[in-house]
Amino acid sequence: VSDKTLAELGESESLQRTIGRLTTSESVLIGPGDDAAVINLSENRFVVTTDSMIEDHDFKLNWSSGFDLGYKAVATNLADVAAMGAKPVALVVSLAVPKQTRISWLEAFADGLSQALTELAPTASVVGGDLASSEKVFISVTAHGDLEGRAPVLRSGAKVGDLLAVGGTLGKAAAGLALLTEGGSAAEAFDDLVSFQLRPRPPIELGVVAANNGATAMLDISDSLVKDASRIAEQSKVCLSINSSDLLGFQAVLEQAAQRLNQPALDWVLFGGEDHGLLATFPSLELVPKGFKVIGKVIAKKDHFVELDGQAIDPRGWDSVTG
Amino acid sequence: VSDKTLAELGESESLQRTIGRLTTSESVLIGPGDDAAVINLSENRFVVTTDSMIEDHDFKLNWSSGFDLGYKAVATNLADVAAMGAKPVALVVSLAVPKQTRISWLEAFADGLSQALTELAPTASVVGGDLASSEKVFISVTAHGDLEGRAPVLRSGAKVGDLLAVGGTLGKAAAGLALLTEGGSAAEAFDDLVSFQLRPRPPIELGVVAANNGATAMLDISDSLVKDASRIAEQSKVCLSINSSDLLGFQAVLEQAAQRLNQPALDWVLFGGEDHGLLATFPSLELVPKGFKVIGKVIAKKDHFVELDGQAIDPRGWDSVTG
Numbered sequence: 268v269s270d271k272t273l274a275e276l277g278e279s280e281s282l283q284r285t286i287g288r289l290t291t292s293e294s295v296l297i298g299p300g301d302d303a304a305v306i307n308l309s310e311n312r313f314v315v316t317t318d319s320m321i322e323d324h325d326f327k328l329n330w331s332s333g334f335d336l337g338y339k340a341v342a343t344n345l346a347d348v349a350a351m352g353a354k355p356v357a358l359v360v361s362l363a364v365p366k367q368t369r370i371s372w373l374e375a376f377a378d379g380l381s382q383a384l385t386e387l388a389p390t391a392s393v394v395g396g397d398l399a400s401s402e403k404v405f406i407s408v409t410a411h412g413d414l415e416g417r418a419p420v421l422r423s424g425a426k427v428g429d430l431l432a433v434g435g436t437l438g439k440a441a442a443g444l445a446l447l448t449e450g451g452s453a454a455e456a457f458d459d460l461v462s463f464q465l466r467p468r469p470p471i472e473l474g475v476v477a478a479n480n481g482a483t484a485m486l487d488i489s490d491s492l493v494k495d496a497s498r499i500a501e502q503s504k505v506c507l508s509i510n511s512s513d514l515l516g517f518q519a520v521l522e523q524a525a526q527r528l529n530q531p532a533l534d535w536v537l538f539g540g541e542d543h544g545l546l547a548t549f550p551s552l553e554l555v556p557k558g559f560k561v562i563g564k565v566i567a568k569k570d571h572f573v574e575l576d577g578q579a580i581d582p583r584g585w586d587s588v589t590g
Numbered sequence: 591v592s593d594k595t596l597a598e599l600g601e602s603e604s605l606q607r608t609i610g611r612l613t614t615s616e617s618v619l620i621g622p623g624d625d626a627a628v629i630n631l632s633e634n635r636f637v638v639t640t641d642s643m644i645e646d647h648d649f650k651l652n653w654s655s656g657f658d659l660g661y662k663a664v665a666t667n668l669a670d671v672a673a674m675g676a677k678p679v680a681l682v683v684s685l686a687v688p689k690q691t692r693i694s695w696l697e698a699f700a701d702g703l704s705q706a707l708t709e710l711a712p713t714a715s716v717v718g719g720d721l722a723s724s725e726k727v728f729i730s731v732t733a734h735g736d737l738e739g740r741a742p743v744l745r746s747g748a749k750v751g752d753l754l755a756v757g758g759t760l761g762k763a764a765a766g767l768a769l770l771t772e773g774g775s776a777a778e779a780f781d782d783l784v785s786f787q788l789r790p791r792p793p794i795e796l797g798v799v800a801a802n803n804g805a806t807a808m809l810d811i812s813d814s815l816v817k818d819a820s821r822i823a824e825q826s827k828v829c830l831s832i833n834s835s836d837l838l839g840f841q842a843v844l845e846q847a848a849q850r851l852n853q854p855a856l857d858w859v860l861f862g863g864e865d866h867g868l869l870a871t872f873p874s875l876e877l878v879p880k881g882f883k884v885i886g887k888v889i890a891k892k893d894h895f896v897e898l899d900g901q902a903i904d905p906r907g908w909d910s911v912t913g
Contacts, residue, residue, distance in 0.1 A: 317682040
């Protein structure tokens with residue numbers, strides 16, 4: 268079987284081969300193939316977010332397969348939709364790759380998009396895309412959600428007295444990155460952590476659950492627990508107080524890898540991003556949904572945004588420009 | 591006044607400086623700054639399209655300013671929304687630029703986005719974005735529209751007996767590209783044509799007008815008149831017959847530049863893309879709106895998709911991968 272390149276097949280044929288591997292969900296009235304797609308909602312508002320990934324800045328091709336990148340591009344964008352309390356309905360994908368890229372790589376990328384949707388948000392589908400050639404791989408995804416009548420959960424709604432809780436994992440993707448950087452047998456020994464870096468699995472369904480339970484503020488942790496917590500604190504004009512004892516469970520699963528690399532597991536939990544778990548505040552313990560773990564509480568505004576065991580802690584994390 | 595680079599300011603500050611130059615329109619319930627934006631519609635469907643532009647593939651930085659690129663990225667995506675018969679409401683913009691890019695370039699880019707919206711679709715605004723660093727400039731825009739209860743106008747609805755009409759210009763952007771390629775005094779002498787290549791001005795408002803008048807098929811001419819006409823023909827299972835005499839007006843305004851470059855003006859009209867005018871079919875002459883020019887008619891399916899004065903004409907045009 269011949270595995271032609273993008274240059275040999277051209278844009279239209281390559282796009283068809285890629286798009287053809289995707290299925291559309293119920294909410295798609297007009298799918299790919301016209302000037303634009305038309306999406307159905309349960310109400311007259313929609314949620315929209317965009318994020319891009321660039322070769323050698325956000326990923327390396329010798330670490331990530333086409334499948335991994337398709338999966339990750341979908342997962343990270345779905346997390347932003349979920350963090351608004353919305354149900355994902357549709358995505359559009361812009362992809363640029365070198366002309367000599369094999370069609371099999373594009374097909375694997377499409378399969379990664381598809382697999383992420385199947386696993387994380389079966390109500391959503393890819394409804395459009397753009398394929399172009401470039402020296403480096405560039406991926407840009409825009410994702411859309413349906414609030415189904417709910418109020419969007421913003422970053423600015425946290426109230427003093429609320430509980431702070433995390434849905435999903437903390438530090439696994441950062442541990443995976445450290446293992447990939449180390450390489451060799453370390454990466455092989457902890458391939459479950461590596462897979463969280465390459466194919467993060469945010470708890471998308473918890474976004475709607477949190478909104479239904481009255482979450483007062485929510486975002487997805489893309490940069491780091493402390494940096495993203497400071498965003499809620501800043502926009503809500505409060506301080507977030509985290510208890511280190513509540514992070515022990517997150518640390519425990521990283522401990523063996525941390526010892527292998529001689530790095531502190533707590534740093535991955537506090538300052539590692541890319542798990543794309545949900546960080547939310549709830550008015551009371553009864554309202555914290557199953558799947559969320561309470562890690563602290565909302566206290567009155569201070570000079571700092573976040574504290575750990577009562578001590579100010581500086582936001583650190585990933586800046587997509589300066590690294 | 592210091593003009594810092596992206597690397598010096600970092601992502602957040604640079605994004606704020608850029609986003610801060612944009613205003614939001616009425617339909618924006620939640621704008622930039624949270625995980626996602628929330629957009630209001632008049633009904634429970636939305637239209638979505640995406641398109642990207644890559645340095646040295648789709649543009650050259652020594653031809654296009656930051657302002658030009660912002661303007662063009664908006665204009666081309668709005669044309670796809672208009673071609674569905676929808677009113678543009680919101681856009682998200684992903685931009686990647688080299689770290690050493692000056693903030694003044696980013697500000698000019700934002701001003702270009704803003705100016706295009708003001709001129710072409712004042713009902714729409716930029717509601718989110720992503721800024722990253724890369725070796726080459728990469729721009730990806732996703733645009734959204736409101737059908738306001740209208741049926742979307744697809745490529746597949748042209749009927750035998752319909753009239754074929756163009757809204758907007760033909761060949762000006764192609765002439766502009768030829769002039770830029772020639773350079774020097776030729777480009778200076780015809781700067782109005784050059785400006786159509788750098789800042790295309792599609793007749794966005796005509797999309798809704800055409801839909802309201804019962805257009806049976808519509809798309810925006812991005813690749814070339816003949817290539818895009820063949821798309822309507824293929825999807826509608828008809829043949830489109832164009833009269834060269836109806837193209838004379840489009841040719842006439844290009845004639846001086848064509849003579850200067852010793853190139854045939856008709857080639858720019860037939861095979862040049864990027865004006866992003868609207869190509870639509872209407873059931874009768876009375877229904878063809880002001881602003882559209884009839885150039886032919888829909889006839890029964892043949893072995894070819896498009897003919898000029900009764901002779902088959904081969905689709906040629908731009909392929910974003912193979913060029």
